[in-house]
Amino acid sequence: MASAEGTRFNDPRLRALLYQAVLVVVVCGLIGGGAYNAYANMRARGIPLGFGFWNEVAGFDINFHLIEYSPLSTYGRAFWVGLLNTLLIAAICIPLATLLGFAIGVARLAPNWLLSRSALVYTNVIRNTPLLLQLLFWYNAVLKSLPGPRQSISLANAIYLNNRGLFLPSATPRAAAAWFFAAVALSVTAAAMFRGWAAWRQNRTGAQAPVALITAALILGGPAIAVLGAGAPFTFTVAKLSGFNLKGGIQVVPEMAALVFGLITFTAAFVAEIVRAGVQAVPHGQSEAAFALGLHRGLMMKLVVIPQAMRLVVPPLTSQYLNVVKNSSLAVFVGYPDLVQIFAGTVLNQTQAAVQVMSITMAVYLSISLAVAAALNAFNASYSWREH
Amino acid sequence: MAGTLSVAQALAYVRKASEPEEPPPMLLSGPLVWVRDNLFSSIVSGLTTLAFIALALWLAPPAIEWATTLAVWSAPDGSLCRQHQDGACWAFIAAKLDYLRFGSYPVSERWRVEVVEALGAGLTLWLLWPKAPRRGWAAVMFFAVYPVLTFVLLRGSETLGLPTVDTLLWGGMLVSLLTAVVGIVFSLPLGITLALGRRSQMPVVRLASVMFIEFVRGVPFITILFMANTMLPLFVPEAWTPDRLLRPLIGIALFSAAYMAEEVRGGLQSLGRGQYEGALALGLNYPRMMALVILPQALVMVIPGIVNNFIGLFMDTTLISVVGATDFLEAMNNAFKDPAWSGPTIVASGYAFAGMFYFVFCYGMARYSAFMERVLAKGHRK
Numbered sequence: 001m002a003s004a005e006g007t008r009f010n011d012p013r014l015r016a017l018l019y020q021a022v023l024v025v026v027v028c029g030l031i032g033g034g035a036y037n038a039y040a041n042m043r044a045r046g047i048p049l050g051f052g053f054w055n056e057v058a059g060f061d062i063n064f065h066l067i068e069y070s071p072l073s074t075y076g077r078a079f080w081v082g083l084l085n086t087l088l089i090a091a092i093c094i095p096l097a098t099l100l101g102f103a104i105g106v107a108r109l110a111p112n113w114l115l116s117r118s119a120l121v122y123t124n125v126i127r128n129t130p131l132l133l134q135l136l137f138w139y140n141a142v143l144k145s146l147p148g149p150r151q152s153i154s155l156a157n158a159i160y161l162n163n164r165g166l167f168l169p170s171a172t173p174r175a176a177a178a179w180f181f182a183a184v185a186l187s188v189t190a191a192a193m194f195r196g197w198a199a200w201r202q203n204r205t206g207a208q209a210p211v212a213l214i215t216a217a218l219i220l221g222g223p224a225i226a227v228l229g230a231g232a233p234f235t236f237t238v239a240k241l242s243g244f245n246l247k248g249g250i251q252v253v254p255e256m257a258a259l260v261f262g263l264i265t266f267t268a269a270f271v272a273e274i275v276r277a278g279v280q281a282v283p284h285g286q287s288e289a290a291f292a293l294g295l296h297r298g299l300m301m302k303l304v305v306i307p308q309a310m311r312l313v314v315p316p317l318t319s320q321y322l323n324v325v326k327n328s329s330l331a332v333f334v335g336y337p338d339l340v341q342i343f344a345g346t347v348l349n350q351t352q353a354a355v356q357v358m359s360i361t362m363a364v365y366l367s368i369s370l371a372v373a374a375a376l377n378a379f380n381a382s383y384s385w386r387e388h
Numbered sequence: 389m390a391g392t393l394s395v396a397q398a399l400a401y402v403r404k405a406s407e408p409e410e411p412p413p414m415l416l417s418g419p420l421v422w423v424r425d426n427l428f429s430s431i432v433s434g435l436t437t438l439a440f441i442a443l444a445l446w447l448a449p450p451a452i453e454w455a456t457t458l459a460v461w462s463a464p465d466g467s468l469c470r471q472h473q474d475g476a477c478w479a480f481i482a483a484k485l486d487y488l489r490f491g492s493y494p495v496s497e498r499w500r501v502e503v504v505e506a507l508g509a510g511l512t513l514w515l516l517w518p519k520a521p522r523r524g525w526a527a528v529m530f531f532a533v534y535p536v537l538t539f540v541l542l543r544g545s546e547t548l549g550l551p552t553v554d555t556l557l558w559g560g561m562l563v564s565l566l567t568a569v570v571g572i573v574f575s576l577p578l579g580i581t582l583a584l585g586r587r588s589q590m591p592v593v594r595l596a597s598v599m600f601i602e603f604v605r606g607v608p609f610i611t612i613l614f615m616a617n618t619m620l621p622l623f624v625p626e627a628w629t630p631d632r633l634l635r636p637l638i639g640i641a642l643f644s645a646a647y648m649a650e651e652v653r654g655g656l657q658s659l660g661r662g663q664y665e666g667a668l669a670l671g672l673n674y675p676r677m678m679a680l681v682i683l684p685q686a687l688v689m690v691i692p693g694i695v696n697n698f699i700g701l702f703m704d705t706t707l708i709s710v711v712g713a714t715d716f717l718e719a720m721n722n723a724f725k726d727p728a729w730s731g732p733t734i735v736a737s738g739y740a741f742a743g744m745f746y747f748v749f750c751y752g753m754a755r756y757s758a759f760m761e762r763v764l765a766k767g768h769r770k
Contacts, residue, residue, distance in 0.1 A: 016589065016590045023592055027596060037625055044626075111430075111433060114427060114436065129746050130746055133717055140724075145736075329608040330610070348614070358615050358619055362607045369606035369607075
């Protein structure tokens with residue numbers, strides 16, 4: 001026999017309220033106590049309490065910046081330099097890692113045993129060694145042991161690789177560049193319109209057009225005519241040896257080269273696994289049915305298997321892209337000035353404003369993650385299977 | 389019968405004798421067929437095979453010679469390695485192995501580390517062997533007794549007559565393995581709690597769990613380490629300032645708990661409603677339902693995912709050097725700085741050895757995870 005008291009305590013709703021109240025009190029207590037301690041500790045150690053440091057002169061130099069920056073710039077400016085450098089790494093690595101990863105993933109599924117085994121060995125070795133070790137290996141063991149500028153490894157006398165980094169030719173637009181870009185825009189539009197028309201006609205009549213051939217002809221032909229008619233659109237400047245170093249062109253510093261190369265090869269292994277898993281998850285009956293309909297292997301992949309595999313590939317692929325952004329923070333180990341190295345490293349050490357600096361840094365990564373997650377949810381909602 | 393005949397009459401030609409027999413196919417099975425099907429199934433495939441063989445003949449012999457016959461296996465210092473630049477310098481590893489294993493842990497006390505390592509290895513085997521007896525006890529030992537024992541042995545205790553060893557001296561594989569074990573021991577219970585919180589009916593509990601999980605998963609591990617290193621000492625009273633090695637350990641436990649929570653949540657979601665309803669119908673309350681019915685099934689189902697998480701966790705331990713801890717990789721980097729052992733081949737040899745170290749652990753765990761996946765799939769088919 002439960003007493004009235006006992007019944008009330010056994011009421012699940014009341015108990016839930018009680019538990020939640022306890023949780024709120026504990027969390028608030030922790031936050032409040034922490035804030036109180038932080039305030040006292042920061043006061044005692046003379047650490048700034050506000051965000052006033054944002055507009056103070058930074059006083060340190062950054063060896064790689066996309067926007068104007070000097071030691072006289074503010075901490076706020078240094079933040080933007082770091083953020084842009086982080087985003088630059090992501091913008092370079094994501095497309096290249098996707099390409100390499102898809103290639104390796106396809107190789108993994110190839111009928112040739114040697115090819116698929118090599119792809120398997122690659123993914124296993126890369127995925128089972130730490131990224132940091134790989135970055136340090138590329139940076140300390142490979143890039144630093146390259147020959148000096150005078151003995152650079154050169155590719156077609158245009159790209160040079162030595163222990164000062166990678167030297168690519170730079171392109172300066174000339175007067176003809178306007179014609180060139182106009183031709184590119186025009187041919188891309190024309191190709192898109194042609195493809196739309198071909199799809200429309202095929203839907204109506206079943207007649208097929210050589211879409212790939214005509215698209216390629218349009219996209220290559222238009223700009224080629226512009227180049228022939230108006231002259232070369234760019235002046236390419238190739239790096240030249242002058243004194244002890246190469247001058248001119250674009251210099252990719254070894255820190256960035258190691259980071260980009262390491263991140264691409266690392267991420268590609270994960271992308272390859274995602275692609276393999278996605279393709280293999282499509283039931284065998286699907287490809288058999290496609291063969292039975294008379295589709296050859298290429299069309300079977302394009303029309304039947306890949307559209308179904310994409311549904312499974314996109315969500316983990318997105319999280320790999322987020323991992324690229326997050327992993328680019330390992331820049332701090334090779335000395336590439338990314339957001340963490342500049343802001344959570346140098347700025348934090350100089351200002352001692354740990355709470356503010358770490359909050360800003362984490363807020364940046366968190367907003368990128370949440371924005372991508374929101375985009376992914378929208379994609380899933382529109383692309384997912386509707387099973388009823 | 390008549391119909392058949394009439395068809396035969398209507399046709400101009402009907403074969404009377406059968407065609408000569410085709411010769412039997414030369415091979416249906418055996419190594420040559422395997423080679424034809426897997427290496428030379430088409431022209432493209434054949435060319436790929438030839439290209440790969442050429443590449444292997446070009447690259448493999450020098451690589452193997454570099455690592456074996458041309459390598460320097462023992463030397464008192466780096467001068468011999470500087471003379472033989474076409475081979476690896478394994479003598480460097482041999483000379484630095486003690487430092488790579490223990491860091492600056494006092495030589496006379498290193499047996500304590502070895503005891504901890506042996507105990508850990510034994511317990512891990514017991515825990516991971518699917519047919520081992522009393523695995524429940526192994527779990528209790530690993531998650532409750534072993535951490536305490538490790539702490540007492542490594543740190544030292546005056547009452548037991550073990551001199552205290554400052555954590556600043558700890559380093560090398562000791563710190564890497566310790567970080568991994570701490571991450572595993574603390575992240576699993578914490579992760580389970582968070583996963584249950586995320587699936588809870590109570591909105592406040594759910595909100596708190598979701599916020600923690602998504603926050604931690606949304607930021608890089610390095611920022612968590614920086615936070616543990618710089619913010620944690622600010623948030624506690626000055627007398628409680630955590631030890632320099634403890635800070636990254638707290639960071640890694642919190643970090644991997646969030647990832648663990650998502651794995652466990654997957655297991656919880658894959659259980660049918662019937663399991664919950666059945667447990668409730670039996671009159672079990674929430675803790676008993678979870679402990680006796682739900683978690684035993686859900687956790688076993690996500691063992692592969694949990695092991696994969698551990699692999700990531702183990703590789704992430706390399707990052708703790710950013711806040712001043714000397715893990716194995718950092719010990720290797722420190723060893724490179726020895727002027728007696730400086731040379732162009734030494735860095736490559738050191739990283740090759742480090743790569744093998746991590747690969748052996750991680751690949752082993754990956755194989756185990758795949759093995760468990762097969763075992764579990766078999767269980768489901770029954």
